[in-house]
Amino acid sequence: MTHPILKITSLLIWLLACAAGGGLVVTGSLYLYLSPKLPSVESLREIKLQTPLRIYSQDSQLIGEFGEMRRNPVTFDEIPVSYIYALLSAEDDSFYTHSGVDIKGLLRAASQLMTSGEIKTGGSTITMQVARNFFLTHKQTFTRKFNEILLALRIEDELTKNEILTLYANKIYQGNRAYGIEAAAQVYYGKHINELNLAQLAMIAGLPKAPSAYNPLANPNRALIRRNWILKRMFTLDYIDEDTYTSAVNEPVTATYHGYTSQLDAPYVAEMARLEIIDMVGTAAYTDGYRVYTTVESKLQQSAQKAVQDGLIAYDSRHGYRGPEKRQLKEEQWMGALRETPTLGGLSPAIVMQVKEQSLLVQLPNEEQTEILWNQGLEGLRKFNSPNSRSAPIKSAQEIFTVGDLIRVQQHEDGWHLGQLPKAQAALAALDPENGAIKAMVGGFDFQQSHFNRVTQAERQPGSNFKPFIYTTALENGFTPASIINDAPVVFEDDLLESSWRPENDSGKFYGPTRLRQALYLSRNLISIRILRALGINQALSGLERFGFDPSQLPHDLSLALGSHAVTPLKIATGYASFANGGYRVEPFLVERVEDSEGNILFHAAPLTVCRGCGKEGNSVIPADEKIQSESPTDLDTNVGVDQIVAPAKLPPPEAPRIIDERTAFIIDSILKDVVRKGTGRKALVLKRDDIAGKTGTTNGPRDAWFSGYSTHIVTTTWVGFDENQLLGRNEYGGSAALPIWIDFMKTALAGKPQIIRPQPEGIVMGRIDPENGLSVGPEHRNAIFEIFRKEDVPPMAERHGPGNTQGAAGDPRPEDLF
Structure with a gap:
């Protein structure tokens, strides 16, 4: 007889075996059902981790990161x-x-x-x-x-x-x-x-x-x-x-939030590059780890950012203090107001805690307290009345400030100084004249304040900054630097105007017969109008098209001579690149190359590049009325998938076409150098270089201030104005508002760069002329000056009328000072 315990044990073993068998059946069934549906593990080796888009400078400094996942x-x-x-x-x-x-x-x-x-x-x-x-x-x-x-x-x-x-x-x-x-x-x-x-x-x-x-x-x-x-x-x-x-x-918790931090402050560059890469590959750019390398140089970009901010702060301080941004906040509101107010352009918010006669005690966002002394922005402080008017200097800080005011302060070497957030804006665009690469770009005072990129989006009247394009066309059509044009009043009647148009010079004066060279470096408006009238509108429009200006968008009247057509700073800088490089057309570009997450190059720019003496096409002049057809250096076929993008084969860059005759380019360059040597750009002499040239520009009001200038190494345009097109104020010209920004930037851009003086091309001759009539004279004429001409344009000899022609001081008369 079997023992009961053995029976129970056998039963349990049988039940466990059944359970195990059932488990194996269930497990096997699940495996057979699920296994075919499982993904391939091999794909893990090739899987793409979602990685954000990153934008870099040319020297690999991170300037932007875009994407939901860090x-x-x-x-x-x-x-x-x-x-x-x-x-x-x-x-x-x-x-x-x-x-x-x-x-x-x-x-x-x-x-x-x-x-x-x-x-x-x-x-x-x-x-x-x-x-x-x-x-x-x-x-x-x-x-x-x-x-x-x-x-x-x-x-x-x-x-x-x-x-x-x-x-x-x-x-x-x-x-x-x-x-x-x-x-x-x-x-x-x-x-x-x-x-x-x-x-x-x-x-x-x-x-x-x-x-x-x-x-x-x-x-x-x-x-x-x-x-x-x-x-x-x-x-x-x-x-x-x-x-x-x-x-x-025993270590304390040291974690604090560190948001995205760039190595280089260039948000306008980052945003422009982001838009370009999205056009290339679509929204996959945000997740596939693309790395975009721009043409921007970090050192130049830092200098440009500082020059724009310092220039705007300097302009703003000349026009008086507008007062605190917020008044008499209650103490419990202080920290909230400081947290909600961003630091812009190095100008930090601060709350006035105590007001003394000649100092302020303020609290900063980090709860630090500091004292603003009388010589730290309070001494000589004047209240803003209007663009042309300020109050007398304050005698006590108590005239303006009270406890609880939210103000701006800026850190200097000797401590915090009183500051003010400028209302005006500025832009700077710097290009390599040899291929159009954007080396620095600043679209406003601070990207946090406004994402509007004034380099590429703000179309403003360039004023006299536009004149060199007109004068270049004139030099190609019968005018010479010695041509005499009468600087006299002129009145235009037009049925479309409510009243007669009476243009005048910035100084309000008229100077009579003037040589073309003087007219440009002294920026005489009436002479520019007379030159355009002599050329004819159609001839002028044809000449302007080669610089990249659309004739259909330009005014078909004489206001064209005064820069009445609104253009972007980048468009102006691109035009000036042709003066800087000796007469070639280049196109601005920002994205130099695009790499995938593995470092494979997917795209490399192929910009139009100056190649002197590279061939017949590189040396011939493109007719003024012939459109220049060139593929954009950043064009990609947006109809192909991201995986189909292939890096272009390494080929020589396409040659930039010549758009200005070499001799004409040499002459206009010499005149624009005179703008710096003895014209409206004389402040640039502080750079102590003989290879720089440029032109100021100021519109009626004045409302827009410009300076565009260059050396053979770099071409830079700066603009200052209000987004709302308000008045800049009395004495705010291109030479006083925009040129200082240009100078500050070019100090860095040209540091260590050799001075390169353009060689005189064949077909250029130098002759002696009478500065009074622009005619050629002999060596006996002691009042003569030297001028350069295309050999076929040398003026005829002046008639001799007696000994008067041989008297007087030698040399070019000094131009009168305008500013």
């Missing part, structure tokens, strides 16, 4: 060993010994589910988390968990442990838009991952479990508990010794 992928060798130990301690201490699935962890998770009815821990290994993050959803279901296990086993079979760990480190979400450990290090500590200490690495290792709950910014106390638990685990697992543990666990 991610900076790292290789396994770049992951600190201490982080690996912290991660294993926090997430998976048997990672290097299991085959992708931790049975103990799964049983523990199942036990918690059976006893509590809730999923408290998933029992997931690092490999399973990789499977879930790359291929599956985060919805907690049995099917997903089973898929997770199957994928983990496959991943372990096809990838090494270090490859799996690298995928995890680059993919995992860390909170605050940071994906991956390098992005987390930069967001929470403003450093690279390999610059963090053990306590900081343990803090980051604790984030994946619950990026919100254990976030050191949102929940510093819970994050500290989590970090210290990880450090304790590291000590228990013998990853660190007791002294290291004790030191790290």
Whole structure:
């Protein structure tokens, strides 16, 4: 007779066998059902991590980052060993010994589910988390968990442990838009991952479990508990010794939010480049890790930004103080107002805490208090009345300021000075005249204040800045530098006008017969009008088209001579590049090359490039009425997919066409050099260079102030004005408002650059002329001056009328000072 205990034992064994068999059947069925639907693990080797678009300067300084996910992928060798130990301690201490699935962890998770009815821990290994993050959803279901296990086993079979760990480190979400450990290090500590200490690495290792709950910014106390638990685990697992543990666990929480930080302040450049790359590849640019390298040089860009801001602050200070931005805030409002008011152009907000007769005690946004002394912006301070009027200097700070006022201050070497946010705006565009590469661009006082890029979007009247284009056409059509034009009043009657048009010079005076050279370097308006009338509108329009101006958009009347047509600073700078390079047409471009996340070049610009003597086409002049057909250097076929973009073969850049006869270019360049030597641009003599040239420009009001100038190395246009087209104020001309910005920038742009004097081309002759009538004279004429001409344009000899012609001082008479 069989013993009852044996019967029970046999029954239990049979039941367990049935259960195991049933489990195997169920498991096998699930595997057969789910396995074919699982993605290929091999795709992990080629998967593209979502990485933001990054914009760089030509010298690889980061200037912009765009995309929802902040991610900076790292290789396994770049992951600190201490982080690996912290991660294993926090997430998976048997990672290097299991085959992708931790049975103990799964049983523990199942036990918690059976006893509590809730999923408290998933029992997931690092490999399973990789499977879930790359291929599956985060919805907690049995099917997903089973898929997770199957994928983990496959991943372990096809990838090494270090490859799996690298995928995890680059993919995992860390909170605050940071994906991956390098992005987390930069967001929470403003450093690279390999610059963090053990306590900081343990803090980051604790984030994946619950990026919100254990976030050191949102929940510093819970994050500290989590970090210290990880450090304790590291000590228990013998990853660190007791002294290291004790030191790290006593470290305070040092995490603070570090938003996107550029290495170079060039937001207008970054935005322009962003728009170009979106046109090229679409919105994939935000996720596929494209790197865009611009033509901008960091040193020049920094100088341009400072020159624009300093120039606007200087202009603003000349017109008086408009008063505090906010008045008499209550003390409980102070910190809120400081937090809500951004620092713009280096001008920080501050709250007046105390007003003395000759000083102010102010509070800064960081709660620091500082005193503004009388000689730190208060002495000589005048109140703004109008663009042309200021008050007498204040005698006491109490005349303007009261406690609770929100003002602006700027840090100088000797402390904080009183400042004011300018209302006027400015723009600067600097190009390489040899190929049109944009070397620096500033579209306004501060991008935070206004995203409107005045270099490319603001169309303003250039005034006399436009005259060199007219004069170039005149020199090609019978005029010479010695041509005499009468600077006299002129009245134009037009049925379309409400009254007669009576143009005049800026000075309000008339100077009689004047040589063309003088007329341009002294910026005589009436002579410009007479030259245009002699040329004819159609002839002038034809000549202007080659500089890139659309004749259909230009005024078909004599106001064209005074720059009445609104254009952008970039368009003007591009035109002046032809004067700087000796007569060739180039096109401005910003994007030099585009790389994918692996560093493969997808696009390289092929700009029109000056190539002197490269061939017949490079030396011949393009007819003024012939349109220049050239492919944009940044054109891509937007109909092809991103994956189809192929880097162009390395070919010589296309030759820039000549648009000005070499001799004419030489003559107009010599006249524009006289603008600096003895005309309206004389302030530029401070640069102490003989190779610079340019032209001022001022419109009626005045409302717009310009200076465009160049050397053979760089061409730069600066503009100052109000967005609302308000008056700039009395005595604010191109030479006083825009030229100082140009000078400050060119000090940096030309530093260390050799002076290159353009050689005199064949067919140019130098002759002696009578400055009174522009006619050629002999060596006996002591009042004669030298002038240059195309050999076919040398003026006839003057008739001799007696000894008067041989008297007087030799040399060119000095021009009268206008400013």
